[in-house]
Amino acid sequence: MRLPPRRHLAAALLLAVCSHTAFATTTHVPQQQVPGVYHQQIGELQVTALFDGTVALGRQELVGIDAGAVTRLLDHRYVPEDSKGLQTAVNAYLVQRGNRLTLVDTGTAKCFGPGLGQVLGNLRAAGYAPSDVDDVLLTHAHPDHLCGLLDAQGKAAFPNATVWLSHADAAYWLDPASEASAPQGLRFAFKLARDAVAPYEAAGTLRRFGTQDPLPTGIRALDSHGHTPGHVSYRIDSGAGQPLLVWGDVVHFHAVQFAQPDAAYEADSDRNAAIASRRRMMAEAADNGWWVAGAHLPFPGLGHVRRQDGAFAWVPAEFMPLTP
Numbered sequence: 001m002r003l004p005p006r007r008h009l010a011a012a013l014l015l016a017v018c019s020h021t022a023f024a025t026t027t028h029v030p031q032q033q034v035p036g037v038y039h040q041q042i043g044e045l046q047v048t049a050l051f052d053g054t055v056a057l058g059r060q061e062l063v064g065i066d067a068g069a070v071t072r073l074l075d076h077r078y079v080p081e082d083s084k085g086l087q088t089a090v091n092a093y094l095v096q097r098g099n100r101l102t103l104v105d106t107g108t109a110k111c112f113g114p115g116l117g118q119v120l121g122n123l124r125a126a127g128y129a130p131s132d133v134d135d136v137l138l139t140h141a142h143p144d145h146l147c148g149l150l151d152a153q154g155k156a157a158f159p160n161a162t163v164w165l166s167h168a169d170a171a172y173w174l175d176p177a178s179e180a181s182a183p184q185g186l187r188f189a190f191k192l193a194r195d196a197v198a199p200y201e202a203a204g205t206l207r208r209f210g211t212q213d214p215l216p217t218g219i220r221a222l223d224s225h226g227h228t229p230g231h232v233s234y235r236i237d238s239g240a241g242q243p244l245l246v247w248g249d250v251v252h253f254h255a256v257q258f259a260q261p262d263a264a265y266e267a268d269s270d271r272n273a274a275i276a277s278r279r280r281m282m283a284e285a286a287d288n289g290w291w292v293a294g295a296h297l298p299f300p301g302l303g304h305v306r307r308q309d310g311a312f313a314w315v316p317a318e319f320m321p322l323t324p
């Protein structure tokens, strides 16, 4: 069949573009990924997701769900997996409102070895200076969230920031007595927590808070304990639009836990509380249309939650140019 002349021209142009692209790219092999930075405007907030790296979580670390159900849920999700486990992103979030900068979580810095610890570099790549950060909000005191409080020299990475940590997590993770009674596999995290907050504690800029206490303007801490004793999620007002819920570690296995929120993570300090918090945060986000940012959702980990089949599903944000 002959193409009408216009279609003919379009097809010829497309072919020309394709062959040109193929020719032009044969000599270029990317040596590294683009910076792990993603911007999202949410109302008055300029949100920047900062990639720290990935960790591997074994599917056997899911508890309260049988292996067959895990396999069925993971089928056709294409989560990268190797002998160490399922690829799991580590993300932090910088939120700018006017000239005020708030960082939620800080990544692993040197605590988890090479390949991670990229938050500080990515923050700079996004055009921000660490010394300009006004507040650092910690969702909890695990090393993948607070080790980044320190720079490569072990000094305060955010020298002008107030660091916010819940009373309950501070009481647990900064206390040598709780270290002695903790499960063996978790003990390494206590010294890392004490070291990470030390320069801020010494400077008087570590603030312990309860969920009813005032936080920086426009920000509320929502109790989402269970993964740790004092885990919190932060709801950040965006002005006229929907708020942003930076929920921390409400989900570790996105391909499983949206559909099966009752599947817990072995490392949760109180699995039943973690399940209840996950259900509560997902329901709040889904029923109110809140934006969500998740520390272990696939980068950039920004999007929405919807209800599906009696449980939930993740709706990743769509790429959107920034309005000038």
Ligand SMILES: [Zn+2]
Residues within 6 Å of the ligand: 142, 144, 145, 249, 295, 296
């Ligand atoms: Zn985490």
